[in-house]
Amino acid sequence: MWFPRLPSDRVLRAGLGHIADNNRPFALIHHEKNTDRIYCLNPAAEAQGLHRGMGFSDARAYCPDLQSEPADKIADAKFLHTLARWGKRYCPWVGLDGTDGLMLNIAGAAHLFGGEAKMLNDMRHSLARAGVKGRVAAADTRGAAWALTHYARTYTEDITSLPVAALRLDAKSDTSLQRLGLRTIGDLLALPRATLARRFGPDVMLRLDQAMGAQDEVIAPLGEAPHYSVRMTLPDPIGLVADVMMGTERLLVRLCDKLKAQDMGARQLQLTLRRVDQGAQQVELRLAAPMRDAARILPLFTRGVDAVDAGYGIDQLRLEATQVERLLDAQINASKASRPDGLEDLITRLGNRIGLDNIQRFLPADSHIPERSFQSVPAAYSSPSGSWASLHSRPLRLFTPEPIAAVGSKPPVQFRWRRMSLTTGRATGPERIAPEWWLPDDNWRSGVRDYWKVDTREGRRLWLFYTPQNPSWFVQGEFA
Known part of the structure; x- marks a missing residue:
């Protein structure tokens, strides 16, 4: 079995809400060589002249109404495993063939469906009902079955008339053979084996023997997933x-x-x-x-x-x-x-009472803005990592900026905060912090802040900042 459009079929059969019509051009996109390229596409997109590997911007120029989705190779692999489990209804010996195909050893199982022809027809009808484009063929060898699904116009075609690429050769060997006029498998069979092996090496001979049955090729069955x-x-x-x-x-x-x-x-x-x-x-x-x-x-x-x-x-x-x-x-x-x-x-014991998601831990975040320098994440699904890198000390407690009455750009000698009269004993600063313009934060849109570490005579060690663009003083944190 070969599924030439496995990734796009997987997405289209899921019936995503934003894809209005599956008959419209559709493509999956992935990032390759610093640009977005087409990874897989449906027949409607191919009819517009699009092809795999084409740049996405070029594809949109050719086809403005192209629908697209990002490719997900992990989901494609899971879907192929699902098809492999479905294939076991025909025989117990099912293996993967690359990332878009299956190999089934139906020896001794075809008679249960009335013969090979009826079994293959049942496979094709089942795939068509499921919305999966698949090519199915049966042969005496694995290599011949692969050649028929990938290159044959009819499933009963003789493989000797197929191109040499049907032998699963690499691109270099395929090009070398065609330059010498050896275009079909029959052309290779007409040459003496000694000449063929001496000129093209053992790889070509191995693929030819595997396709013709002179060399055995094992189908590795897909193992059962472990059950714990x-x-x-x-x-x-x-x-x-x-x-x-x-x-x-x-x-x-x-x-x-x-x-x-x-x-x-x-x-x-x-x-x-x-x-x-x-x-x-x-x-x-x-x-x-x-x-x-x-x-x-x-x-x-x-x-x-x-x-x-x-x-x-x-x-x-x-x-x-x-x-x-x-x-x-x-x-x-x-x-x-x-x-x-x-x-x-301890997290496990508490989490089974109040929920693991409710137990949080702080982790460093890549930001010099005090409010954004940390993030709160579930402790059960994270590990302590990273560190806070700052040239200046940070307060143990941070809170919403609270205004205080003061004038001038230097820390006030006396000020009131939370109904307390405080006197500045020592002030260290300023540390200027500029806003991160690329992040939407209304609190930081007004401009820069000049932060001061103020030790008061009453024992409170506060973190104050001054906004020069709109002269005001605020308290935002307290040191231990």
Whole structure:
């Protein structure tokens, strides 16, 4: 099977709201060589003279009503895997062929559909109903099937009449053969093997033998996705929390072994407890970081298991990692200690009560504006990183600028702030901060600010700024 327009078919069959008509010219765009180029397009766009690799600006000049979307290669790969799962309804041996094709070994399965011809017709009709453009062909070898889907005008055409490019040759070999007048596979077969091998090397001979069946070519089947789930059926019902926790511990050890074998860590776990009356209780655990340490995870289940209603007893436990992430082993040596895990466990405990998204941490942001120099992100989905780089110290507390009564461009000797009379003891500054004109922020549109660090005789250490374009004084922060 070959899907020549797999990326565009994936988007069009999804029925995006802003694409009014699938019969209009449509193209997917990706950035390549410092410009946007066409990655995939539908037949209506090809009819307008557009082609893959064409610059997007040129394409819009040729076709002003061209609809476009950014390409998503990850989504295309997932869609191809979905088609591979669909292909298993015809045979169990299905493998990927590049990024836009499938290879099926239908030996011993075609008779279930009434023969190869009926099986292929069923495949074509199913793809057409699904809105996927696909070319399907059957042959005795993988190379011949590939040649028929990519180059044959009819699916019963003899491959000897196909161009030499149908042998899956690289561009250099294809060009060299055509310059010598060898344009079809039949032309290659007419030459002596010794001459062909000596002139063009073993690669051309290998592809030719694979297509004609003289050299075997294996179809690697697509492996099943790992399933991270374990269960335990009990001979007698249990109901005590200690017994449930003991069973959960055994399941966790088995599950963590599976995760470690795949270099994965669990981010979300679900414990299902089946009662003897066929009812079920579920305990869901969301982790602040990917984990596969059973000893660390087990205590986090305690609160959820305590709230379970065992009824007349529990006879089956099932533990599943419903969300996993890549987790490679970390190297630990004498010079670098392992990262402490107590904070992640605390975030997990609190997050399962109030929600992981409600536990925030501050991270540095690339901005010299005080209000924009940090960002608040969920602690469970981020890690402490970066640092605040500033030539001048910053206050521990920042708040909305509060005006004070003062005149002149130097810090006032005396001023009132929050109903307190304060006297300036020492003033350090100024530090001029200009607005970031490329960001929309009305508070900074008025112009520059001159910041001063003011130590008062009353013990308050404040951060004041002066606006020269509109002479005014404000307090925006307080040092510890």
